[in-house]
Amino acid sequence: xxxxxxxxxxxxxVKKPPRHLAxxxxxxxxxxxxxxxxxxxxxxxxxxxxFGRFVNDPAQMSDLSAADRAALADELFPTLLNHxxxxxxxxxMTLKTLWRLFxxxxxxxxxxxxxxxxxxxxxxxxxxxxxxxxxxxGQQGLTRNLSTAEIVDQVVVAAxxxxxxxxxxxxxxxxxxxxxxxxxxxxxxxxxxxAVRRITDPAPSGLGISQRGVTVSTVGLVPGIxxxxxxNMHVRLAVSLHTPDDELRDTLVPINNRFKVDEVLDAAWAxxxxxxxxxxxxxxxxxxxxxxxxxxxxxAKRLRQRGDFPWVHVNLIPLNPTPGSxxxxxxxPVEREFVRRLIAGGVTTTVRDTRGQEIDGACGQLAALEEx
Ligand code: SAH
Numbered sequence: 001x002x003x004x005x006x007x008x009x010x011x012x013x014v015k016k017p018p019r020h021l022a023x024x025x026x027x028x029x030x031x032x033x034x035x036x037x038x039x040x041x042x043x044x045x046x047x048x049x050x051f052g053r054f055v056n057d058p059a060q061m062s063d064l065s066a067a068d069r070a071a072l073a074d075e076l077f078p079t080l081l082n083h084x085x086x087x088x089x090x091x092x093m094t095l096k097t098l099w100r101l102f103x104x105x106x107x108x109x110x111x112x113x114x115x116x117x118x119x120x121x122x123x124x125x126x127x128x129x130x131x132x133x134x135x136x137x138g139q140q141g142l143t144r145n146l147s148t149a150e151i152v153d154q155v156v157v158a159a160x161x162x163x164x165x166x167x168x169x170x171x172x173x174x175x176x177x178x179x180x181x182x183x184x185x186x187x188x189x190x191x192x193x194x195a196v197r198r199i200t201d202p203a204p205s206g207l208g209i210s211q212r213g214v215t216v217s218t219v220g221l222v223p224g225i226x227x228x229x230x231x232n233m234h235v236r237l238a239v240s241l242h243t244p245d246d247e248l249r250d251t252l253v254p255i256n257n258r259f260k261v262d263e264v265l266d267a268a269w270a271x272x273x274x275x276x277x278x279x280x281x282x283x284x285x286x287x288x289x290x291x292x293x294x295x296x297x298x299x300a301k302r303l304r305q306r307g308d309f310p311w312v313h314v315n316l317i318p319l320n321p322t323p324g325s326x327x328x329x330x331x332x333p334v335e336r337e338f339v340r341r342l343i344a345g346g347v348t349t350t351v352r353d354t355r356g357q358e359i360d361g362a363c364g365q366l367a368a369l370e371e372x
Contacts (some may be wrong), residue, residue, distance in 0.1 A: 017077035017102055021050055022156070022198055026205045036075055038068050047204035054160035056153070077209045080104070080153045091164050092168025094355050095161070101126065101150060106142045107182050109154040109236035111161065112355050113169050117213075119176040119270035122156040124151055124192050125183025131254050132240075132248065134286060136322040145188040155207060175231050176213040181239070183215050186224030192216070193228075195234060217282065219255050220264035229271045238280040238315070239268050243290040244299040252290065265306060272311035283318045285338060293331040296338045300345025313348035320354070 001265070001313065012259040024032060029043040049055040058069040058077055084106070088095050093113040098120060100106055105126035112119045128135070129142035158174050162342045166173035177199055179185040185192045196214055198206045217238035218224060227236065241264070243249045249256040256264075268279045303312050316339065318329040330338070342349040 003190050006111075015103075017080065017147040017150055020077070020078060020080055020147070020153070021076040022149035022152040023147060023194075025194075025197070026049075032076065038071060042068065044204050046072065050077075050156065051205070051207050052203045054156050054163065056156065062120070068185045069103065073339060079148075080150050081157065088168075090355060095167050097157075099154070101146075103144075103313065105236075107146065107150075107154075109158065110183055110355075111158050111167060111174075112326060113167065113172070117151075117175045118172055119178060120155060120174055121178050121180045121189055122151060122154045122183040123181035123183050124179055124188050124195075129182050129187060130250065132219065132242075134284060134319060134322065134327055138324070142183075142192045145191060146183070148194040148198065151191065152198045155199055155209075159207065175209065176215070178215040178238075179215065180215070180217045184219055184221065186218045186221040186228070186329055189224055189227060193231065196233065200233075200235075215280070219253050220267075221255065222259040222261055222263050222267045225264075225267040225271055229267075229274045232274065234275055234277060236277055236280060237268060237271050237275075238282050239264060240263075240282040240284075242283055243332055244295060244302050248290060252286075261302070265302060269306045269311055272307070278310060279312045281312055284319045285313055285330040285335055286319045287326060287328045287330045287334070289305065291334050291338055293337060293341055295346060296341035300342050300347045304346050313350065314342055315350050315352050318353045318354055 021029060025046065029047060030040050033040050033043050042064070045061070046064055049061050055061060056077055057072040058064065061069060064072070080101065080262060082101070084098040084100050086095060086097045087191050095111040096107045096108060097110075098106060107123040107126050109123060110121040112121070115147070120152055123146065125145050126143035127140040128137045130257065130332050131141075132138040150303075153173070155177060159166055162172045162174045173368040179192065196216070199209050200206060200211045200214060203206045210242075211234040216228065217240060219240050225237065225239075228235075240253065241249070241261070242252045244261060246260050268281075271277075272279045282297070299314070304312075316335065318335065319327060339349050339351065
């Protein structure tokens with residue numbers, strides 16, 4: 001095993017992550033070729049290597065001249081993700097990786113393999129500024145936004161892992177991406193949208209993963225949801241609601257002090273109407289905090305009020321307790337009653353499987369442990 005750079009200081013004077021091919025769209029890549037004195041057709045070649053074959057090292061691009069390889073390595077293929085460690089569980093079907101970025105910031109991504117799909121949970125920020133008290137990342141505060149390429153490279157590494165059969169279950173294909181790792185994606189809007197385009201554009205421009213297989217999860221930044229609606233993409237929107245009443249949501253999801261439940265649901269409904277894609281309402285069930293039967297009834301009522309087509313479904317998440325917090329998941333009978341009432345109220349409801357819980361789930365906890 002190679003030694004890992006555990007202390008990683010940024011190059012003097014550099015604050016932004018280094019530019020990478022994945023930061024650029026196809027025309028930006030052509031312009032970069034001109035700047036570097038490399039023929040324009042190299043833009044497509046490089047794109048095929050990176051997005052089509054998941055190669056991130058010009059030394060392996062044998063169809064380039066040695067001089068071009070050298071010129072391009074530093075300029076367009078800096079190392080963005082330094083592997084710190086990985087953990088597996090669920091018989092190897094869940095793989096969590098902790099990455100150290102160029103400036104020492106830590107982020108993680110989690111690959112989850114199911115019989116019919118493989119999902120990668122990715123980070124969009126180092127830390128998070130939303131301060132939700134039940135979320136490990138929320139306790140860290142925001143370090144910084146990730147660059148587009150720092151987001152995309154998480155996907156490329158996972159796509160390569162799947163293709164090469166480097167995870168239990170043999171070779172396969174990465175099919176789904178969820179922005180449910182660290183960070184609030186709509187607070188890093190432009191870079192996240194550019195990353196979604198790189199992830200979903202067909203080759204050689206991007207990775208060619210279906211937009212329908214990409215989920216953007218948000219605390220409910222209403223202007224961000226409205227902008228996303230106007231993009232007219234077909235990504236799934238998930239809204240982390242966690243309670244139907246403003247009084248409790250003001251503490252559980254502090255941004256609710258700016259954008260109230262009704263405004264968030266209106267924006268989500270408009271998204272569903274525009275895209276014809278069902279919005280997912282995320283609800284972490286917390287014992288004696290938000291799991292009362294009346295809250296299930298109120299949630300069903302507020303959702304049903306808005307649309308007569310099935311614009312929404314509720315995804316209950318058993319709380320993954322964070323270290324040092326007194327909060328816990330709801331008992332199973334309470335969870336079952338909550339589900340029963342939502343369904344009786346006419347709302348499609350699922351309970352999320354708790355993949356990766358024994359390796360601290362997809363909730364920012366591995367990076368939190370490393371930092372302590
Ligand atoms: N900031 C975005 C995406 C990151 S979190 C958002 O809030 O949607 C992804 C999901 O995990 C969110 O629904 C979040 O509320 C949930 N989550 C965070 N911490 C959790 C925990 N300890 N247990 C269960 N779910 C949690």
